[in-house]
Amino acid sequence: MRCARVADVNVAVIGLGLIGGSVLRALAAAGHRVSGYDADPATRATARTAAAQAHSSARWQVTPTVRDTVARAELVVLAVPLPAVGGVLDQLADAGYTGLVTDVTSVKTPVRDLVAQRLHRPPRRLAGFVGGHPMAGRETSGFGATDPALFAGCAWVLCLEPRDTSMADWLELAALITPLGARVVPTTAAEHDRAVAAVSHVPHLLAAALVSASADDPLAGTLAAGSFQDGTRVAATRPELIAAMCGGNAEAVGPALDAVLDALRQARAAVDAEDPIAALRDWLAPASAARGAWPHRPGTARELPARVDDLLALGRAGGWVTAVAADRRTVTAVRPLRPAPA
C-alpha cells in the first residue's frame, strides 16, 4: 500500500499543556507548519523559548491570540479542559475559522454536543469536526513535561459517527496522526465514553474507596504494601480533576460502576460461602486469566476498506489503524490477538 504522505499541513493547537504541547511538538517534528496558543502568558513564553531551541526543521510558532493562531490553519486541535471547550469554539467562530476541528478531551459525548449546538447556529459553520482522545496520560503536566514521542504506540481515539462524521475528514486526521506512531482507534463518542468509564474513570473511584475504607486505621497504613500502593496510586490525583472526568461522563460511569458493584457483591457472597476458599477461587479464575492475557498482542496488519461500518467493526474488536492509503480507499488495520474464550 502506498501510504498517504501528509506534509505541510497548517495546524493550530489551542492549549499547550502536556497533551496539546506534545501534539504541537510531534506535528512540528513530522514536518507540519504548526502554531500554538495558550491562555496562560507564562505557558506561551515557555513554548516560545522551546521553539527557538528546537531543531530548525521542527519549529513552531506561538501567537498571542486565538485569532492569530488560526489565521492560516486548515486544522485546529482543541487541547483545553472540557469546561473551556465551548468558549474556545466561540472564539473560533468569532475569528472566522471554518476549517476542520479535532480535540483531545477525555470525554467525547459532551464535546460532540457542544460542537453540534454551534454547527447548527448560523451564520458561521465549521467545515468539520472529528472528536479525538489520545490515551497518553502521565503523572506530570504542563509544557515542561511535553514530549514529541508521547504518542508512539499509544491508542488515539478518532470518533466516527455514522451520520455526522465526514469519512474524508476522518481519514485526513488518521493520515496526520498515524505517522506519530499512534494506534488510531475508530469508534463512536458513546462507545468511547462507555469504554473509558470502565477502564479509566471507575478505577479512580475504586482507588478512592479503597483509601477511604482504611484511612482511619493507622495500623493498616503501616501494614499497607504493594497491593495497596498500586491499587490506590491514582487516588492521589487532584480531586477536582477526577471529579470533572467522572462527573463529565456520569451517564456512562454510572452503569460501569454498577457492573463493578455487581462483581463485588458476588465476591462478598463467596466470602460468606460455606467453603469461601473454593467459592473465591471459582469467582477469581476468569479475571485472573483475563488480566494475565492483557495487554493483548497485536495481530498481523491487514488492508481494510476505508468504510464506516468496517472501521467501526474494527474498533469494536479492539483494533486500530496504523496507516491510511494514498488514495484514501483503504487503511492498514491491526486486530489484537485475544485468548480463545475458556
Next chain:
Amino acid sequence: MRCARVADVNVAVIGLGLIGGSVLRALAAAGHRVSGYDADPATRATARTAAAQAHSSARWQVTPTVRDTVARAELVVLAVPLPAVGGVLDQLADAGYTGLVTDVTSVKTPVRDLVAQRLHRPPRRLAGFVGGHPMAGRETSGFGATDPALFAGCAWVLCLEPRDTSMADWLELAALITPLGARVVPTTAAEHDRAVAAVSHVPHLLAAALVSASADDPLAGTLAAGSFQDGTRVAATRPELIAAMCGGNAEAVGPALDAVLDALRQARAAVDAEDPIAALRDWLAPASAARGAWPHRPGTARELPARVDDLLALGRAGGWVTAVAADRRTVTAVRPLRPAPA
C-alpha cells in the same frame, strides 16, 4: 540505650520459599546458626548449593528431615503455607521439639488456633509461640528469589496476645528481627487480620472485579492504560493463592469488603447527583488527602517501656519497634507522622 546483642541463636527454618529462604539467609548473615528444611528435595538442593557459595561467616545447613533441622534449635520459624502449618506443628511434636516457635503466614488467627489446639494436647507442649508476618511480598517466588536484605525497612508483625504471649518470648524475637532492618509491629492476631483484610486482601478482590467488569469488551481492553494497569496488577496472581489468602481470613475480609462497598455506594449516589462533578469532588477530597499523605514519614525514635499495653497502643497508632534494650525493660519505638485531621 544498650541494645540486646542477640547472636549465636540456633534457628531452624521450615519452608525455604521466598520468605523462609530470605529469613534463613538474613539470620545467617546476622551471625546466627541456622538450619533449613523444605519438603521439596529440589528446593533443598538449591538451598544447599547456595550455602556452599555463601560467605563462610554467613552459611547455613540444609537437612533432609524436620527432625534433623530442629534437633539443636532454640527457635523454629514456620515458613510454610497455611494449609501445611498444622502438619508441621505435628512433626515438631513428634520430633520432641519444645522450644519457641514463630511463623510468617499472612493470616494470624487460624495459626493461633492451630497452635492452641496442640499446646493443650498432652503430653508435648511448645515452650512458646509468637505469630509473625513480614510484609515483604514480591512478584517472584522460590529460593532463587530469596534476598537476605528483603526485610530492610519492611513492617514485620509480631503478635502480642495479652493473655497468651510471653513478653520474654516476644522481646526475644523482636531482638532477633530488628537487626535485620525490619520494623517490628506489635499487634494482636485479630487486629492484624482486620488491617491486612483492608489493605491487602480486599485490594485483590477489587482488582479482580475491575477486570471482570470489562473483560468482554475488546475496545475497553485497547483503551485501557495506566489507571487500569496499576489498579488490576494483582488480579493476575494465581487465583488459588488469592482465594487461600482471602478465604483464610473470611471473617475479617467480609466487613472490610462491606466498608469498600459502602464507600462505592456513596460514589454511585454522587454520580447520580444533580451536580455530579461537585458531589464527586466532595466525596473524593478526603481520600485524595489521605493517599497524598501515605506512606507516613517516621517520627522521632523514643524509649518505650516493654509492657503489653504500651506496645499494643504503639501498634494501634501505626508505630513499630526498631530495637530492644539489653535489659529487655524498654524498646526503641517510632510512631508515624500522620497529617492533622482536616
